[in-house]
Amino acid sequence: MMTVETFTEMALSFLGTEQAPHFERVGFKVVGKRMFASYLLKDNTANIFLTPAEQGVFCQMDERNIYPVPNKWGEKGATTFELNEVQKEIVMEALLSAYNEVVRSEKR
Structure with a gap:
């Protein structure tokens, strides 16, 4: 089971990222760019873009x-990950893919 602290640490581990409110969720984005993931505490899920x-x-x-x-x-492409069940390594790989896509698309 992945905790909110673990997910937050993972999402913020990428260069130039920040956390911001996003409706009932917590959003994670590249500073000055768009969001790459969000987290919902009440059901311990993440949506990764x-x-x-x-x-x-x-x-x-x-x-x-x-x-x-x-x-x-x-x-x-918005994808829900049930963090009580999904392995940490898979979540990290998805976060990295989403982060890289934001960085790449903003350079075009």
Whole structure:
């Protein structure tokens, strides 16, 4: 089981990241750029903003605990991770992918 502290530490471990409120969630973004993940304390889940292709790969790893957000954002790659069940290494890999995509897309 991953705690809020562990997830927060992981999300903020990337260069130039910050934490900010995002509705009922806590958002994590690259400073001056867009968000790459959010966390919801009440159910210990994270939404990580992947590309649709990456989303497909991560969902295949654990279809029960990694799945598209059930709305338009999910169709664009927003992916829910059940942090009570998903391995820390998989979450870190997803966070890194999402972070890198924000950094790359902002340079274009």
